[in-house]
Amino acid sequence: MSAAAPTTADTTDDRVQHGAKAHTDGGWGLVPVQTRSERFHSTDPAAFPAVTGREVDWKLSPVERLRPLIDGPLDGSPYAYLARETPGAVVDWVDRTSNLVGSAGTPEDKASANAWASTEKVLSITLSGEEPSSITIGRSGLDSQPRAGHTVIHAEANTTSLVVLRNTGSAQLAENVEIVVDEGARLTVVTLQEWDDDAVHLASHFASIGRDAQLKHFVVSLGGSIVRVNPSAHLSGQGSDAELYGVYFADAGQHLEQQVYVNHDAPNSRSRVNYKGALQGAGARTVWIGDVLIGRTAPGTDSYEQNRNLVLSEGTRADSIPNLEIETGDIAGAGHASATGRFDDEHLFYLQSRGIDKAEARRLVVLGFLSEVIQKIGEPGLQERLIDALETELTGGAAS
Numbered sequence: 483m484s485a486a487a488p489t490t491a492d493t494t495d496d497r498v499q500h501g502a503k504a505h506t507d508g509g510w511g512l513v514p515v516q517t518r519s520e521r522f523h524s525t526d527p528a529a530f531p532a533v534t535g536r537e538v539d540w541k542l543s544p545v546e547r548l549r550p551l552i553d554g555p556l557d558g559s560p561y562a563y564l565a566r567e568t569p570g571a572v573v574d575w576v577d578r579t580s581n582l583v584g585s586a587g588t589p590e591d592k593a594s595a596n597a598w599a600s601t602e603k604v605l606s607i608t609l610s611g612e613e614p615s616s617i618t619i620g621r622s623g624l625d626s627q628p629r630a631g632h633t634v635i636h637a638e639a640n641t642t643s644l645v646v647l648r649n650t651g652s653a654q655l656a657e658n659v660e661i662v663v664d665e666g667a668r669l670t671v672v673t674l675q676e677w678d679d680d681a682v683h684l685a686s687h688f689a690s691i692g693r694d695a696q697l698k699h700f701v702v703s704l705g706g707s708i709v710r711v712n713p714s715a716h717l718s719g720q721g722s723d724a725e726l727y728g729v730y731f732a733d734a735g736q737h738l739e740q741q742v743y744v745n746h747d748a749p750n751s752r753s754r755v756n757y758k759g760a761l762q763g764a765g766a767r768t769v770w771i772g773d774v775l776i777g778r779t780a781p782g783t784d785s786y787e788q789n790r791n792l793v794l795s796e797g798t799r800a801d802s803i804p805n806l807e808i809e810t811g812d813i814a815g816a817g818h819a820s821a822t823g824r825f826d827d828e829h830l831f832y833l834q835s836r837g838i839d840k841a842e843a844r845r846l847v848v849l850g851f852l853s854e855v856i857q858k859i860g861e862p863g864l865q866e867r868l869i870d871a872l873e874t875e876l877t878g879g880a881a882s
Contacts, residue, residue, distance in 0.1 A: 518743060518773045518807060523588040527553065527599055530592040539591050542769045542801050544708060544737055551656040551684050552593045556630035558600035563621050570615030571643065575603040582606070582634045586660035587688025587714055594686040597656035600630035607635045609643035609669070616644040616861075622651035626680070631657035637669040637695075644861060647673045650705075653681045661689040663697050665719065670698040672859060676871065677706035685711045693719030693748075700859055701757075703730040703738045704871055710739040710769075717744070717751035717780070724753045728770075729855045729868075731875040732798070734763025741771040744787070746780040755787035758855050760848055762876075764797035772804045772818065781812035791822040792851055845876055 521539075524530065533552050535545035545552070565573050583604055589595040609615055619633075637643050647659070663669050675683060683706055691697050703709045715724040730738045744753045759768050770789045791800040804818035825847060838846070849872060856868050 518775050518805070519745060519777070521590050523590045525584070525589060525595055525598045527592050527595040530595060533592055539741065542771075543710060543739060547708060548593065548682065548684065550628045550654060551596070551682065553596060554628055556596060556600035556628050556656060558597075558602045558630040560603045560605075561621065561624055561629070561631070563605070563619055565617060565619055567617040568615045570609060570611035570613060570641070571617035572608045572610075573617060573619065574606055576606040578602070578604050578632070580604060580606065580634070582636055582662060583632070583660070586634075586662050586690040587686075587716065589658065589686060591686070593656045593684045594658055597630040597684075598632065598658055601632040605631070605633045607633065607645060608638070609636065609641050609645070610638045611641065614642040614644075616646075618646040618648060620648045620650070624651065624653040624655060626652055626654055628654045628656070631655060633657070634660045634662070635669070635671060636662045637664060637667040639664040640666040642668045644670045645672070646864065647671070648676065649674060649683065650676050650678075651681070652678045653683060655682070656684045657686075659685060659687045661687065661697065661699070663689065663691045663695040665692040665695055667692070667695045669696070670700070670860065672700040672702065672864065673711065674868075675701075675703040675706055675709045675711065677709065679705070679707060681706040682708045683710070687711065687713040689713065689715045689724070691715060691717050691719060691722040691724055694721040695719060696723040696725075698725045698858070699727065700855075701728040701730075701740060702856075702868060703728075703740075704875055706736070706738075708737045710741075712741040712743075714743040715745065715753065717746050717748055717753065720748045720750055722748055722751045725858075726753070726755045727855045727858060728757035728759070729852050730757075730759040730768060731852070731872060732759065732761045732766040732768050733875065733878070735765040737767045737769075739769040741769075741773075742787070743773045744775070744785065746774070746776045746783045746785060748780055750782040751780055752784045753786075756855060757789045758791075758852055759800065760792045760794055760852060761798035761800055762794040764795075766798040768799075769801045770803070773807075774805070774816070774818065775807045776809060776813060776816060778809045781810055782814055783810075783816065784814040785816045786818065788819040789821075790851075792848065793822065793824050794848070845873070848876055849873065
């Protein structure tokens with residue numbers, strides 16, 4: 483709990499209580515430093531201190547390799563994209579003064595703020611109409627110069643929509659993606675990181691979910707040298723629902739990172755977080771941090787988060803840190819889980835005892851482990867393509 487502020491009588495230049503000094507803001511920790519909702523946020527990169535790599539949100543990231551995107555100059559001009567859309571889905575460049583910009587969230591780290599301030603135009607995706615709609619945005623050939631991006635996805639009330647953001651080719655990209663889900667809307671967003679081996683991608687996704695609305699959000703990271711996608715979901719409307727999924731496969735020397743934040747801020751809201759990853763090859767590294775906050779204004783919350791990692795070879799490292807804060811005693815349920823391990827030998831033995839060779843048995847176990855999440859996308863063609871991509875990852879890396 484927060485400590486009380488000192489009175490005038492006990493205030494000194496060196497205020498110490500139980501061996502702990504007061505915060506530099508002049509107060510006695512009116513908010514505990516571990517409270518996720520009180521993390522500093524701003525659209526101005528200059529408002530953030532210099533990133534040293536010791537900060538809670540950067541300590542597991544390869545900061546020195548990310549310097550150009552964190553505090554260097556970024557090209558924020560519009561870029562070329564390909565769009566495949568159905569009626570009810572409209573995409574266009576809009577001015578950064580659009581009233582939707584900033585409605586879903588605000589940067590919580592310097593790279594995100596740098597991208598926000600550097601962007602000249604915002605890619606707007608609007609979903610409307612009574613019939614289900616879908617749109618796929620493809621980006622490729624962003625070149626190797628540090629670049630900024632900003633996308634706003636707006637699902638209007640009572641719509642049903644699918645948005646796929648596909649990233650391929652080479653890039654040095656810092657970006658923000660805002661997702662606004664109006665009352666009663668059903669939106670699925672899939673972001674695919676299939677970059678070339680040299681790509682570096684830092685992305686912050688901010689989602690605001692209205693009354694009785696539902697968001698299904700998928701992060702699929704397979705390619706790139708360093709990929710860090712941090713989704714935040716604000717359950718702001720009564721009865722809102724968020725399902726956040728992730729699948730990632732790290733090869734030798736690859737760093738794949740996800741920092742997930744779910745903020746239950748309304749009554750009777752529900753969330754499920756399920757991220758699964760595999761690591762193969764020397765130096766393969768994954769980071770998953772899951773923060774769930776159930777606020778005082780969110781009675782009746784039902785929440786659960788989990789992360790599972792499958793280690794396929796020596797020399798890999800998976801960091802998995804689930805966190806749960808509960809500020810009300812009136813909840814339907816809350817929990818979290820994390821596990822990292824190697825193959826289950828019993829599974830392999832079972833398959834081999836039925837005439838399946840070791841390599842094929844290994845492939846089946848890994849695909850079964852990861853495809854559980856992919857199958858929740860609900861779009862058969864996309865699911866099939868992603869399963870094929872996972873098979874390519876399996877056969878392209880080093881065997882255990």
